[in-house]
Amino acid sequence: MSMSGAAALVLATMVAGVLLAVAILCVAVRIVRGPTTPDRVVALDMLSLIGAAAAGLAVLVSGSTAFVDIALGVALVGFLAVVAFAGFIERGTIRGDDTGDAP
Amino acid sequence: MMAWIGAGFLILGAAVCLVAAIGVLRFPDFFMRMHAATKAGVAGAGLVLIGVGFAVPSFEIAIKVALANLFLLLTVPIAGHLLGRAGYIAGVPLWSATRKDQLAGVLARGAFDRPRPDAGVDAPGDGGGR
Numbered sequence: 001m002s003m004s005g006a007a008a009l010v011l012a013t014m015v016a017g018v019l020l021a022v023a024i025l026c027v028a029v030r031i032v033r034g035p036t037t038p039d040r041v042v043a044l045d046m047l048s049l050i051g052a053a054a055a056g057l058a059v060l061v062s063g064s065t066a067f068v069d070i071a072l073g074v075a076l077v078g079f080l081a082v083v084a085f086a087g088f089i090e091r092g093t094i095r096g097d098d099t100g101d102a103p
Numbered sequence: 104m105m106a107w108i109g110a111g112f113l114i115l116g117a118a119v120c121l122v123a124a125i126g127v128l129r130f131p132d133f134f135m136r137m138h139a140a141t142k143a144g145v146a147g148a149g150l151v152l153i154g155v156g157f158a159v160p161s162f163e164i165a166i167k168v169a170l171a172n173l174f175l176l177l178t179v180p181i182a183g184h185l186l187g188r189a190g191y192i193a194g195v196p197l198w199s200a201t202r203k204d205q206l207a208g209v210l211a212r213g214a215f216d217r218p219r220p221d222a223g224v225d226a227p228g229d230g231g232g233r
Contacts, residue, residue: 005106009158012110016117016151023117023124030128030136038190039133045182046127046140050120052175053151057113060158068167071152075175082182090189 013060020057023050041085048078109158116150123147132198133190141183145175 003011027050030043055071058064123146126139149172156168191206194213206212 005104005110008110009106009113012113012154016113016154019114019117019121023121026121026124026128036133036190036195038186038193038195039136041186042133042137042140043127045179045186046124046144049140049144049148049175049179050124052171053116053120053148056148056152056155059155059164060113065159065161065164068152068155068164068171071148072167072171072174075148075171075178079178079182082186086182086185086189089186089193 009060013057017054017057017061020050020054037085038089041082041089044085045078045082048074048081051078105157105160109154109156112150112154112157114154116147116152116154118147119143119150120147132201133195134187135198137183137187137190141179145179149175 024047027043027047031040031047034040051074052071055067055074058067058070120143123139123143126143127136130136130139152168152171156165188210192210192213197204
């Protein structure tokens with residue numbers, strides 16, 4: 001039996017949503033497990049990419065094309081967060097040791 | 104026809120995203136996890152967005168999808184590069200089976216205050232199980 005294009009799109013959206021949910025679970029396990037701060041920041045980067053993909057799927061689920069802009073915004077926020085965390089890690093003031101030069 | 108192409112791109116992109124997330128979970132070393140997140144991650148998210156562009160055929164969406172892909176391709180490698188450099192300088196431990204450290208002597212490498220003696224390096228084949 002043959003499938004119409006619209007039905008195939010609905011099915012593909014559901015399958016992609018399930019795959020992205022499993023991906024978010026994997027990344028969440030890495031965030032909880034660590035063991036170092038850079039590991040968690042890498043997992044955060046991956047989480048923002050999955051969030052952008054999920055916002056793209058939300059266009060098809062809701063029918064509102066504004067979610068494409070949300071995907072762009074999520075990617076931007078994730079990039080800025082990773083850059084900020086990289087600065088903190090490189091300077092060493094987020095590790096909680098006594099070598100930081102905080103006043 | 105466009106809907107079929109869009110459906111294929113959606114499933115392909117979500118599968119690549121899942122592979123990247125499994126890599127982030129199971130690779131034994133911070134630097135390998137960074138490779139999984141930045142390479143496969145940007146490919147997965149970009150493919151899903153391209154699939155949306157095929158599924159909703161309008162000029163506006165196509166332009167926005169192209170811009171989002173360009174932005175991802177520009178920024179994610181920069182973030183990964185910064186993070187790898189910061190992690191190396193902070194002294195994140197390498198995998199125990201690492202044979203060659205080409206950055207040794209190039210970048211100053213600090214000592215990471217680790218909670219456990221071998222934290223951050225999982226046993227080979229163990230895949231990060233605790």
